[in-house]
Amino acid sequence: xxxxxxxxxxxxxxxxxxxxxxxxxxxxxxxxxxxxxxxxxxxxxxxxxxxxxxxxxxxxxxxxxxxxxxxxxxxxxxxxxxxxxxxxxxxxxxxxxxxxxxxxxxxxxxxxxxxxxxxxxxxxxxxxxxxxxxxxxxxxxxxxxxxxxxxxxxxxxxxxxxxxxxxxxxxxxxxxxxxxxxxxxxxxxxxxxxxxxxxxxxxxxxxxxxxxxxxxxxxxxxxxxxxxxxxxxxxxxxxxxxxxx
Numbered sequence: 001x002x003x004x005x006x007x008x009x010x011x012x013x014x015x016x017x018x019x020x021x022x023x024x025x026x027x028x029x030x031x032x033x034x035x036x037x038x039x040x041x042x043x044x045x046x047x048x049x050x051x052x053x054x055x056x057x058x059x060x061x062x063x064x065x066x067x068x069x070x071x072x073x074x075x076x077x078x079x080x081x082x083x084x085x086x087x088x089x090x091x092x093x094x095x096x097x098x099x100x101x102x103x104x105x106x107x108x109x110x111x112x113x114x115x116x117x118x119x120x121x122x123x124x125x126x127x128x129x130x131x132x133x134x135x136x137x138x139x140x141x142x143x144x145x146x147x148x149x150x151x152x153x154x155x156x157x158x159x160x161x162x163x164x165x166x167x168x169x170x171x172x173x174x175x176x177x178x179x180x181x182x183x184x185x186x187x188x189x190x191x192x193x194x195x196x197x198x199x200x201x202x203x204x205x206x207x208x209x210x211x212x213x214x215x216x217x218x219x220x221x222x223x224x225x226x227x228x229x230x231x232x233x234x235x236x237x238x239x240x241x242x243x244x245x
Contacts, residue, residue, distance in 0.1 A: 008068030020186045026188035027091070028156065032184045038103040039197065043116065045071055054081070054182055059214040060116070066120040069102065074112060079209055080160045081182070082113055088184045089115075095151035097144045099168070099179040120177060130164060131233045135211075144176040145223055152184075153216045154209055159184050161195040162222035164229065187215055198222060200243060201236045208243050 042064045049070070050057035060071040074082065090235060103116035123129045133141070137195040144166065152220035159166075161183040169176045183197045192212040198204070204221035206214035228237035 005080075013210075016072065018189045021152065023156070028087075028120050028188070029097045029240075030087040031080060031084065033099040033235040035083075035104055038116070039107045040108060040114070043069065043071060043105065044107075052180070058238055059119070062116070063138075072115040072117065072120050074109070074114065074170065076153045079197075084185070085115070085182050088181050088186070088193070091155055092152060095148065095155075097148040097177050098151065117179070119174065120168050120170055122170050130230050131168055133233070137171075137174075138227065140174060141167075141176050141221070141230065142227050145178060145226070148178040149216075149219050149223065153187075153219070154185050157184055158187050158216055159219050161202075161220075162219050162226060163198065163202045164226055165199075165200050167226070171209070198205065200240065201225065201238050203243070 008147050015103045042062060044061045044063070045058040046061060047059050048056060049059050054075055054077055056075070057071050058071045060069045062069045083148060086104065087102070090100050094098055101115055102118055105114045105116060106112065107114060112188075145162070149159065149162075159178065159181065161180060162178070166178060166180045167176055168179055185193065185197075187238065194208050195207045195212060195214075198207060198218070202222040202225045204214065204218045205211075206218060229235060
């Protein structure tokens, strides 16, 4: 992708450029949303399979269609962040190699929001699989991540947290999906963005230098770090003790 600087301060225009500015205002507005919550009685939680700063993730079961699912139980966060993730997952639904959000539910007593996603059998990407890939595997999985990012960027959305732990890979079927769009954001050229996104080892130079005018290329740096880990068969390519390092 060729990136070109546009005239004027705080402007950028590449192949996708200001997609959100060219669409109706409500496309990227998530300050308030009417949410149709599903029935939590349709689901059961089996075991915890992951956790992060903003959520805990469980393997679940959907009674309605007799299938496994993934249930993301949110920790206390601002409503705006909840609306943003829902809005983005709705905008990207059906995109290539992008995890599908299938339902929205609330815990009955605490009223904590939970997001339900499709489930895919997979290996522990970082610790096991990435030290075993051959040249074809590296090319294939890099291509699949690029397909997801191409779709996301073409819809005006930056993921902002590409890393091996946010990739679910079924190596036997050669399938990959990009997950965890909780830090994703709609891109507007004239907007200052939070630099406290992405994981340390995958942060682009913009974030490390406190450049708040970043754009889609942030994801490409993170992809490069991920690809390097696959190529050299190591868990982490850049492994600084802190942001300065």
